[in-house]
Amino acid sequence: MAVAPPPPVYDPPAPLRPAPRGDTIRSWRWSQRLAFAACWAAGLALCAVTLAIVVYMGVRGVQYLNPKLLFSRPTPGLQQHTTGGILDPILGTVILTIIGIAIAVPLAVAAAVWVVEYGKPAPLARAVESGIEVVAGTPDIVIAIFGLAIFQLHLFAPLSFTASGGGVFGRSFIAAGAMMSLIALPLVFGAAREGLMSIPMHLREASWALGKTRICTIRTILLPQIRANVATGSALGMGRIVGDTAVVVVLLGATLQLEPQGDVPILGNLRGTGSTLTSYVYGASPAGEGNAPQKAYAAAFVLLLIVLTLNFVVDLLGRRKESLA
Amino acid sequence: MTRSHRLAAAVTTVGVLAVAAPAGASAASTITISGATGSAPLVALLAKKYVKLKPGKVKFKLAQGGGEVGIQDAAAGRVTIGNAARDPRPSDAAGLVFYPIAKDFFCFDTNPSNKLPNLTLAQAQAIWTGQVRNWEQVPGATATGTIDLIGRTAASSLPPLVQQLLLGNKTISPLAALKPSDGLVEQSVGSDKNAIGFNSGYYASQKDVHAVAFEGVACNLQNAKSGQYPGIRNYYEVTRGKATGAASAFINWIQHSPVARKIIASIAIPLN
Amino acid sequence: MIARLRQPWTDRQAAWRLGAVACLVLLIIVLMVAFVAARAWPVLQANGWIAWLGPGGSVDHQMGQMIATGQHPPAAAYHLRAWPLIYGTLLTTGVSVIVGLVFALFSAIFIVEFAPARVRAVVVPAVRLLAAVPSVIYGLIGILVLAPFVGNHLISPGRKDSVQNVVQIDGTGVLVAIVVLTVMITPIMIAIVVDALRAIPRAWTEGAAALGANRWEVLWTVSVRAARPAIVAAAVLACARALGEAVALSMVSGSRGFSPNPVDGITYLFEPIRPLAASMVENVDAINAPAVKASIYAFALLLLLSSLALSIGGYVAKLPMRRQGLRI
Numbered sequence: 053m054a055v056a057p058p059p060p061v062y063d064p065p066a067p068l069r070p071a072p073r074g075d076t077i078r079s080w081r082w083s084q085r086l087a088f089a090a091c092w093a094a095g096l097a098l099c100a101v102t103l104a105i106v107v108y109m110g111v112r113g114v115q116y117l118n119p120k121l122l123f124s125r126p127t128p129g130l131q132q133h134t135t136g137g138i139l140d141p142i143l144g145t146v147i148l149t150i151i152g153i154a155i156a157v158p159l160a161v162a163a164a165v166w167v168v169e170y171g172k173p174a175p176l177a178r179a180v181e182s183g184i185e186v187v188a189g190t191p192d193i194v195i196a197i198f199g200l201a202i203f204q205l206h207l208f209a210p211l212s213f214t215a216s217g218g219g220v221f222g223r224s225f226i227a228a229g230a231m232m233s234l235i236a237l238p239l240v241f242g243a244a245r246e247g248l249m250s251i252p253m254h255l256r257e258a259s260w261a262l263g264k265t266r267i268c269t270i271r272t273i274l275l276p277q278i279r280a281n282v283a284t285g286s287a288l289g290m291g292r293i294v295g296d297t298a299v300v301v302v303l304l305g306a307t308l309q310l311e312p313q314g315d316v317p318i319l320g321n322l323r324g325t326g327s328t329l330t331s332y333v334y335g336a337s338p339a340g341e342g343n344a345p346q347k348a349y350a351a352a353f354v355l356l357l358i359v360l361t362l363n364f365v366v367d368l369l370g371r372r373k374e375s376l377a
Numbered sequence: 378m379t380r381s382h383r384l385a386a387a388v389t390t391v392g393v394l395a396v397a398a399p400a401g402a403s404a405a406s407t408i409t410i411s412g413a414t415g416s417a418p419l420v421a422l423l424a425k426k427y428v429k430l431k432p433g434k435v436k437f438k439l440a441q442g443g444g445e446v447g448i449q450d451a452a453a454g455r456v457t458i459g460n461a462a463r464d465p466r467p468s469d470a471a472g473l474v475f476y477p478i479a480k481d482f483f484c485f486d487t488n489p490s491n492k493l494p495n496l497t498l499a500q501a502q503a504i505w506t507g508q509v510r511n512w513e514q515v516p517g518a519t520a521t522g523t524i525d526l527i528g529r530t531a532a533s534s535l536p537p538l539v540q541q542l543l544l545g546n547k548t549i550s551p552l553a554a555l556k557p558s559d560g561l562v563e564q565s566v567g568s569d570k571n572a573i574g575f576n577s578g579y580y581a582s583q584k585d586v587h588a589v590a591f592e593g594v595a596c597n598l599q600n601a602k603s604g605q606y607p608g609i610r611n612y613y614e615v616t617r618g619k620a621t622g623a624a625s626a627f628i629n630w631i632q633h634s635p636v637a638r639k640i641i642a643s644i645a646i647p648l649n
Numbered sequence: 650m651i652a653r654l655r656q657p658w659t660d661r662q663a664a665w666r667l668g669a670v671a672c673l674v675l676l677i678i679v680l681m682v683a684f685v686a687a688r689a690w691p692v693l694q695a696n697g698w699i700a701w702l703g704p705g706g707s708v709d710h711q712m713g714q715m716i717a718t719g720q721h722p723p724a725a726a727y728h729l730r731a732w733p734l735i736y737g738t739l740l741t742t743g744v745s746v747i748v749g750l751v752f753a754l755f756s757a758i759f760i761v762e763f764a765p766a767r768v769r770a771v772v773v774p775a776v777r778l779l780a781a782v783p784s785v786i787y788g789l790i791g792i793l794v795l796a797p798f799v800g801n802h803l804i805s806p807g808r809k810d811s812v813q814n815v816v817q818i819d820g821t822g823v824l825v826a827i828v829v830l831t832v833m834i835t836p837i838m839i840a841i842v843v844d845a846l847r848a849i850p851r852a853w854t855e856g857a858a859a860l861g862a863n864r865w866e867v868l869w870t871v872s873v874r875a876a877r878p879a880i881v882a883a884a885v886l887a888c889a890r891a892l893g894e895a896v897a898l899s900m901v902s903g904s905r906g907f908s909p910n911p912v913d914g915i916t917y918l919f920e921p922i923r924p925l926a927a928s929m930v931e932n933v934d935a936i937n938a939p940a941v942k943a944s945i946y947a948f949a950l951l952l953l954l955s956s957l958a959l960s961i962g963g964y965v966a967k968l969p970m971r972r973q974g975l976r977i
Contacts, residue, residue, distance in 0.1 A: 084863070087869075088763065091756075092759060092763065093755070094752055094755035094759055095756055098756050098772060098775055098776060098835075098839075099771055099772055099775050102776075105779075105790065106778070108790070128421075159670060163667070163670055163671035166664070166671040167671060176668075179675060182964070183674045186956075186957055187677070189886070189889040189957075190956050191894075191895070191926060191953075193893060193895040193949070193952070197929060197933070197946065201685070201688055213407065216457045216621070216622070217451065217453070217455060217457065217616075219453055219454035219455035219937075221409070234677065265657075266660045266663065266664075267657070267662075270663075294783070295782070297783070297784065297785045297895075298895045298930060305438075325438075330783055330896075334896055337789050337793065338564065338793070339900040341558055341561065348793075349789070352785070355785075356783075363781050443935070446934055446935045448717070449938040450937045452720045452937075455937050468717070468718075470720045470721075510813040511813075523817070524813075525817055526817065531713020532713070532716055551710070552813075552815075552817055554817055554819070555713075
């Protein structure tokens, strides 16, 4: 069961089959030739769209991005040149990604281990698998709004803060990070599960025969084996977290700068509010309040670079796994 | 990083503006404010000054959202103070206390390329009810083609006031595109040469829009102060129950301190 | 205490603990449905379970009225007829999935069958990249490049005048929303269809070729036909994604609870809409007004149930292929 929606991770393409002798395009019917042309057109259009987006964002990014922008803090302002840089959104993205993935990986790996290695009662295991598929298909805005309902409960007041009116604010890095972990979870789970299933049975049997328990086998034999899978899944998950906007808009409190809550250094930041690159782009676009399209382009370019890097990491991990196999 | 950097002046904000004391200030209480986009620039300036005067005592989180949203947020207890931009109504939640802080004016505004010299009441009514849909039919307009009406969503308190004070109780046409904030109206009007919108004084005074005179009276701070210009409303700070603690001190400071009065006078109209 | 924790787990403990973690997922789903449904309840109750999905009046006006109704609004304050938003969601999702599916099918065939190795080495990373680009970037390009282009070059002043008494059009709207959404979801479908086409056993295609079918006939009558369940599954998953896209569509859809009328001809393409998910993002500021909150959660419930149904649909759609022992 593929966990949906899967970001495309391809095996290397199968070697191209030579056309059977005597079967040339010339012998095809017109409709078939037309379809053949459509295939080429679709493929080339795909490349063209990608190229257009990357080149356009690249040009705009290079045009508007400068080191000063990267390392200065954003300030609210009416004119574009008074709105400062994008340091806080970058930090926000990093913090949020770390929180999200730190919650998602242990949960996902534990769930995958249980489903593959224990999986009893079987219907429950099936239900968990389907459940994760359902989570993967749930729109991020629904997850975000669900998070707001949860974190505005008085039970979770310590994770954000209580306004003097007695209501819980419900928006903080912890709240957003927890919901982000739901977005990354299916990807990490899928990768870990694939990894566990691809380990041949005899490895486990050998370990059991030596008198090791199942859990000991999992720890010492299986988990080290699936490290690359988990890394791949995590990178994919991080890509999704980095690129998600709805959760940030709803659950991060939308302050432009990182605003710690309380005086404890790190915990304060986690309970506090802030922005990420995605919410910054949204806010600085004509759809938001910022009206700073140049800054939006610059931030979007940085965002794209981060996503491309993660993509590249996934690629690299995939290739390494292959060369090991 | 120096404090002046951290406290950089705030006018319109992207999302929420936070005015914070320097890091390390202990036991600072946080005042969260949300509401009117019209009074947000004013409250931001006041908050900034207040933090400077009482270092380490208080922090602000200032969000916008619209005047009606501010009142609801305060009633729900989710913020310390709601910025309201209209007078209290009997239908407002029980227990809300409105503290008046200033008056402000609001203008019709057009794109600077279409410097409409004046609108009479009848003309304004015709345009905003959707009877007149082309700039050719508006005397003094240099734009051509369809009039783009830019209004505010119901989160704002401004549309009812515009209808009451500038449109003779005529209702704004449902054709109008509705924007969630004063800043976005200003932006839309500033980028569309066929647009007409309405904005609170601070935004209508910006260079990228042209404030239109009403019934021969120019829409500016001076005419509003003198009382000649009719489009004037009150700004309030709203709390659930009587304001207490830091919020009470802040509101008291706004209402009575000469420093606050000077700030108010710079972009709006002080009370009395 | 710590020493006890550090003791190696027994198998039974491990099964228990890991099982509990795994079941957390189920708990979250149950909680999600329960919370969202509970918060949406006032709207369902005040309007009737089905009636609020229907047309009637201006949805923007209704949602606007909800803001200033106090903390304990009467049932009348919850009045909502969300059809324009649902229409916007169905329109953007439906058209972009259909267009995207055709495109994805041809692209996948190209990648698997026809692309020379060198071209394939370009196309495959391109697809992966398109799938990874954050939606807000698509939205940004939509609002800063496509919408102004449409507004300035495709919408003539005459066209604007022709609907001036119905709606104001400015470039953002049906067309740009569909284009942006199509580009966003096509890569997802391509990935699934490619996987399915590659899973077709070689023996099947060779068998067909041996019977005298040419390459296209083999492809169309054997591979694509066998992969049909996967194609359906791809469409279903893309649907789920498109339904829930909030931010990019909020940027480019025109943000107006308006139901474009097909009678307007080409102008239809330029008229503004606002899908459900975008409505949620745009109204989240006013969430402390109880009636607005209930409406937002009602939209969330609708999306949640739809995506649940689609998840199940996607699973069922792929069953036939699995039964034949193909792993996709």
